[in-house]
Amino acid sequence: MTPYATISYFGFLLYPTLPAVALGLVGRLSRWFVLGVTLLMIGLQYGLLLPGDAAVNVGQCWQLLAYAAYEGALVKGFSLLRARDRAMPRWAPAVTVTLVLLPLAAAKLLPALHVSGLVGFLGISYLTFRSLDVIFGIQDRLIKQIRLRDFWLFLLFFPTIASGPVDRYRRFMKDWEQKRSRAEYLQDLDAAVHRIFRGLLYKFIIAYYIETYWLSAAGATHTALGGISYMYAYSFYLFFDFAGYSCFAVGVSYLFGVRTPENFDNPFLAQNIRDFWNRWHISLSWWFRDHVYMRFVMWATKRKLLANKYAISYLGFILSMGLMGIWHGLQWHYILYGLYHAALIIGFDYLSRWNKRHKRWGEGPVWRWAGVFITFQVVCFGLLLFSGRLFQ
Amino acid sequence: MSVQDRVLAVIARVAQNDEVLRNPDVHLYETGLIDSFGTVELMIALGEEFDFEFSPAEFDPEAWATPNKIAALVAERMG
Numbered sequence: 001m002t003p004y005a006t007i008s009y010f011g012f013l014l015y016p017t018l019p020a021v022a023l024g025l026v027g028r029l030s031r032w033f034v035l036g037v038t039l040l041m042i043g044l045q046y047g048l049l050l051p052g053d054a055a056v057n058v059g060q061c062w063q064l065l066a067y068a069a070y071e072g073a074l075v076k077g078f079s080l081l082r083a084r085d086r087a088m089p090r091w092a093p094a095v096t097v098t099l100v101l102l103p104l105a106a107a108k109l110l111p112a113l114h115v116s117g118l119v120g121f122l123g124i125s126y127l128t129f130r131s132l133d134v135i136f137g138i139q140d141r142l143i144k145q146i147r148l149r150d151f152w153l154f155l156l157f158f159p160t161i162a163s164g165p166v167d168r169y170r171r172f173m174k175d176w177e178q179k180r181s182r183a184e185y186l187q188d189l190d191a192a193v194h195r196i197f198r199g200l201l202y203k204f205i206i207a208y209y210i211e212t213y214w215l216s217a218a219g220a221t222h223t224a225l226g227g228i229s230y231m232y233a234y235s236f237y238l239f240f241d242f243a244g245y246s247c248f249a250v251g252v253s254y255l256f257g258v259r260t261p262e263n264f265d266n267p268f269l270a271q272n273i274r275d276f277w278n279r280w281h282i283s284l285s286w287w288f289r290d291h292v293y294m295r296f297v298m299w300a301t302k303r304k305l306l307a308n309k310y311a312i313s314y315l316g317f318i319l320s321m322g323l324m325g326i327w328h329g330l331q332w333h334y335i336l337y338g339l340y341h342a343a344l345i346i347g348f349d350y351l352s353r354w355n356k357r358h359k360r361w362g363e364g365p366v367w368r369w370a371g372v373f374i375t376f377q378v379v380c381f382g383l384l385l386f387s388g389r390l391f392q
Numbered sequence: 393m394s395v396q397d398r399v400l401a402v403i404a405r406v407a408q409n410d411e412v413l414r415n416p417d418v419h420l421y422e423t424g425l426i427d428s429f430g431t432v433e434l435m436i437a438l439g440e441e442f443d444f445e446f447s448p449a450e451f452d453p454e455a456w457a458t459p460n461k462i463a464a465l466v467a468e469r470m471g
Binding site (some may be wrong): 133136142289290298302312316 | 431
């Protein structure tokens, strides 16, 4: 069954939640317990424990477990290789990253070759992000040693397995290394309940009403005005649906002892496009910032790939935003979505540097709200591209 | 020069702004003195100054928010 989508899912969720809360209150919430719950919930979510649920394919469950074993072997092997005194072979990092990406690449490419259902399960791309985070941490010697139990707990942690947020291994482990008092757990419990109720409001009330009374009507029209209405309806629907899901994922994480990072921070109030990416799908955009953009810029700058530092930066934006687009799927509208945002960020960077010299764009509330207004329009247009409606 | 002074000098050079020397608690990202690209430049420059390597994977906007916080990170690394 799909996580957080039905009342019965929440009903099942109560069974592990009650003992988790009891253990949390006496400070005994352990990694083994949460790993056990995670495996049970995976069995449930992917249909192994409850066959007959039409929404899932039991094969996905076995694929997921095989995937976890495969990535575990890669991570463990890479960390052993890194821990040796001798320098690592030059090819090792690139080969490891390629192997980590292989299942995701197969899941995305095989359907394009008309081989479907062979590889791929709900959440594979999010798990790939987490695996790569660990690999980069080992490569940079930030993760000195890793236990498979910890890696699998991080990789499979059931509240966030389906669609994020994308946590980071070192942040995740900090939650387990420090003991939590009863007072702290009570605070987490409070935060969890708060988020779960916000999730209910966003996903099951606001998103539901937008979909039923606005989005579907706007989607049925074929006029220009209908298209504009659809653009806003889709933008609001996507936000409330995904932010609602994220509230559930973060809230349930807190119940099980993990302070999963937030994914949204009033994105439609962003003052510019850079600000937007610090507020929209935050865990994903920061993952790309750290592991693609900054990594590429550091690599290119050290090797003096290009003389012009802005050229390096812009190439980094095209690379990270382009990959972000492709990651959603290999369809043209996703690729275009990524490149559109790369163009927006580059354009904004160029204009704001130009403005430092010419001082045309001022400061103060009127300018700020003008920024919010413009950003909202270009962001909604981006989501219209993302929806694929323009390409039907 | 102390570690603190050397870190401030590097940040001022990368940001091309002396504000950090006067106010080592200024917020580098909120004021726009440093962006993601500047952070990488800073990581490289600090690495050259102190002879170690910072990695983009350890970037945390909170821990890198002000010159004083960065100086603390460097001191910890040299620890």
